Amino acid sequence: MSVDVTRAAAVLARLSENIARVLRGQEAPTRRLLAAFAAGGHVLLDDFPGTGKTTLAKTLALSIDARFTRIQFTPDLLPTDILGVSVFNQRDTAFEFREGPVFTDVLLADEINRASPRTQSALLEAMAEGQVSVEGRRQPLSDLFFVIATQNPVEFRGTYPLPEAQMDRFMMRFGLGYVSAVDEVAILSSQIAGHPIDAIRPCASPDDIRNLRAAVRAVRISPELLHYIVQLVQATRQLPGVPLGAGPRASLALMKSSQALALFDGHEFVLPEHVAELAIPVIGHRLVLDPQARFAGTTPEGLVESLLQQNPPPR
Numbered sequence: 001m002s003v004d005v006t007r008a009a010a011v012l013a014r015l016s017e018n019i020a021r022v023l024r025g026q027e028a029p030t031r032r033l034l035a036a037f038a039a040g041g042h043v044l045l046d047d048f049p050g051t052g053k054t055t056l057a058k059t060l061a062l063s064i065d066a067r068f069t070r071i072q073f074t075p076d077l078l079p080t081d082i083l084g085v086s087v088f089n090q091r092d093t094a095f096e097f098r099e100g101p102v103f104t105d106v107l108l109a110d111e112i113n114r115a116s117p118r119t120q121s122a123l124l125e126a127m128a129e130g131q132v133s134v135e136g137r138r139q140p141l142s143d144l145f146f147v148i149a150t151q152n153p154v155e156f157r158g159t160y161p162l163p164e165a166q167m168d169r170f171m172m173r174f175g176l177g178y179v180s181a182v183d184e185v186a187i188l189s190s191q192i193a194g195h196p197i198d199a200i201r202p203c204a205s206p207d208d209i210r211n212l213r214a215a216v217r218a219v220r221i222s223p224e225l226l227h228y229i230v231q232l233v234q235a236t237r238q239l240p241g242v243p244l245g246a247g248p249r250a251s252l253a254l255m256k257s258s259q260a261l262a263l264f265d266g267h268e269f270v271l272p273e274h275v276a277e278l279a280i281p282v283i284g285h286r287l288v289l290d291p292q293a294r295f296a297g298t299t300p301e302g303l304v305e306s307l308l309q310q311n312p313p314p315r
Helices: 005-022 027-039 051-063 078-082 117-130 180-188 206-217 223-238 248-264 270-287 291-295 300-312
Strands: 045-047 068-072 085-089 094-099 105-109 131-134 138-141 146-151 170-174
Touching: 005 027, 005 051, 005 206, 027 045, 027 051, 027 170, 027 248, 027 270, 051 105, 051 146, 051 223, 078 085, 078 117, 094 138, 105 206, 117 131, 117 138, 117 146, 146 291, 170 270, 206 248, 223 248, 223 300, 248 270, 270 300
Parallel strands: 045 146, 045 170, 068 105, 105 146
Antiparallel strands: 085 094, 131 138
C-alpha cells in the first residue's frame, strides 16, 4: 500500500492549526496528541490545574465532525454511568439497553482519577479492545474510539491512583506545562470578548481520520529501528529500583506513534528522531518504581531519558 503523504499530512496540519487557534505555545503537546490519535491510541493528560488539559481535548474533538462525549469523573460515578444500562420498557414488556457515553467517537474522561477503581475498570476493555461487555453481551464501539483522559497530579484528596493495567492502556502520558509570558498575554487578549473555542468548526471528517490511520500503518520503519525500540523497552526491565518495567505493549505503542509522527512531518518512513521524541511519553508512565527509588527523587521520565543517552539510535 502506498502512503498518500500529502493528503494525510494535510489532515494533521488542519487539526494542528485548529488547536493552535485556541491553545498558544503548546506545539509539542499538540504533536504528541495528534500522533497518538492518528496511531489509534489513547492519551492521559497529566498536569497542574489551569494549563489547558480539558481545552486541548475539547478542541480536538470539536475539530472532527464526529460524536463527542464528556464524562466528569466523581467518586460516586458507577460503571453503568459509563457503559449503559438496561431499562424495562412497559409498552413492549422487555428490557432495552440504553447506551452510555462510552459509545462515541471521542471520549473526554475528565479527572479520571476521581472515580473509584471499580468505575475506572469499566474503561479497560473499551480502551484495549474497542468493545465493552454488558450483561453478558459484547457491544462493539466506534472504529474511531479515542479516549483523552485528564488528571491533576497535585490533588490527592478524593482521588484513586490509576492501576498499572489501566496506565498501560494509554499510549502516551504527558503534560502541557506553563506557557511563556508572551503566550500568556496572547491568551488573555484572545479571551477578552469571548473564548476562541466557540469559533472552532470541524476541519476533518470521520473518513479523513480512517484514511489517516490507514496511511500511518503504511509508513515504513526499518528493522534497525524496530530493534532499537525493543532495546529501549527491554532495558527498562533491568533498571535498579524498577520492579515492573515496560512490556511489549509499550514497544507497539512506540512503533505506531513514531509512524504517526513521521507522517505529521511529511515523511514516508520513520526517523530515529521520531522514536527518541516519543520514548518518554510512551514508556515513562508504564514503569513502576519501588518506594526507595521514589523517595530518592527518581522519576520514570528521568530513567527513560538516561536510557536514551546510554542507547544512541542507529544511524
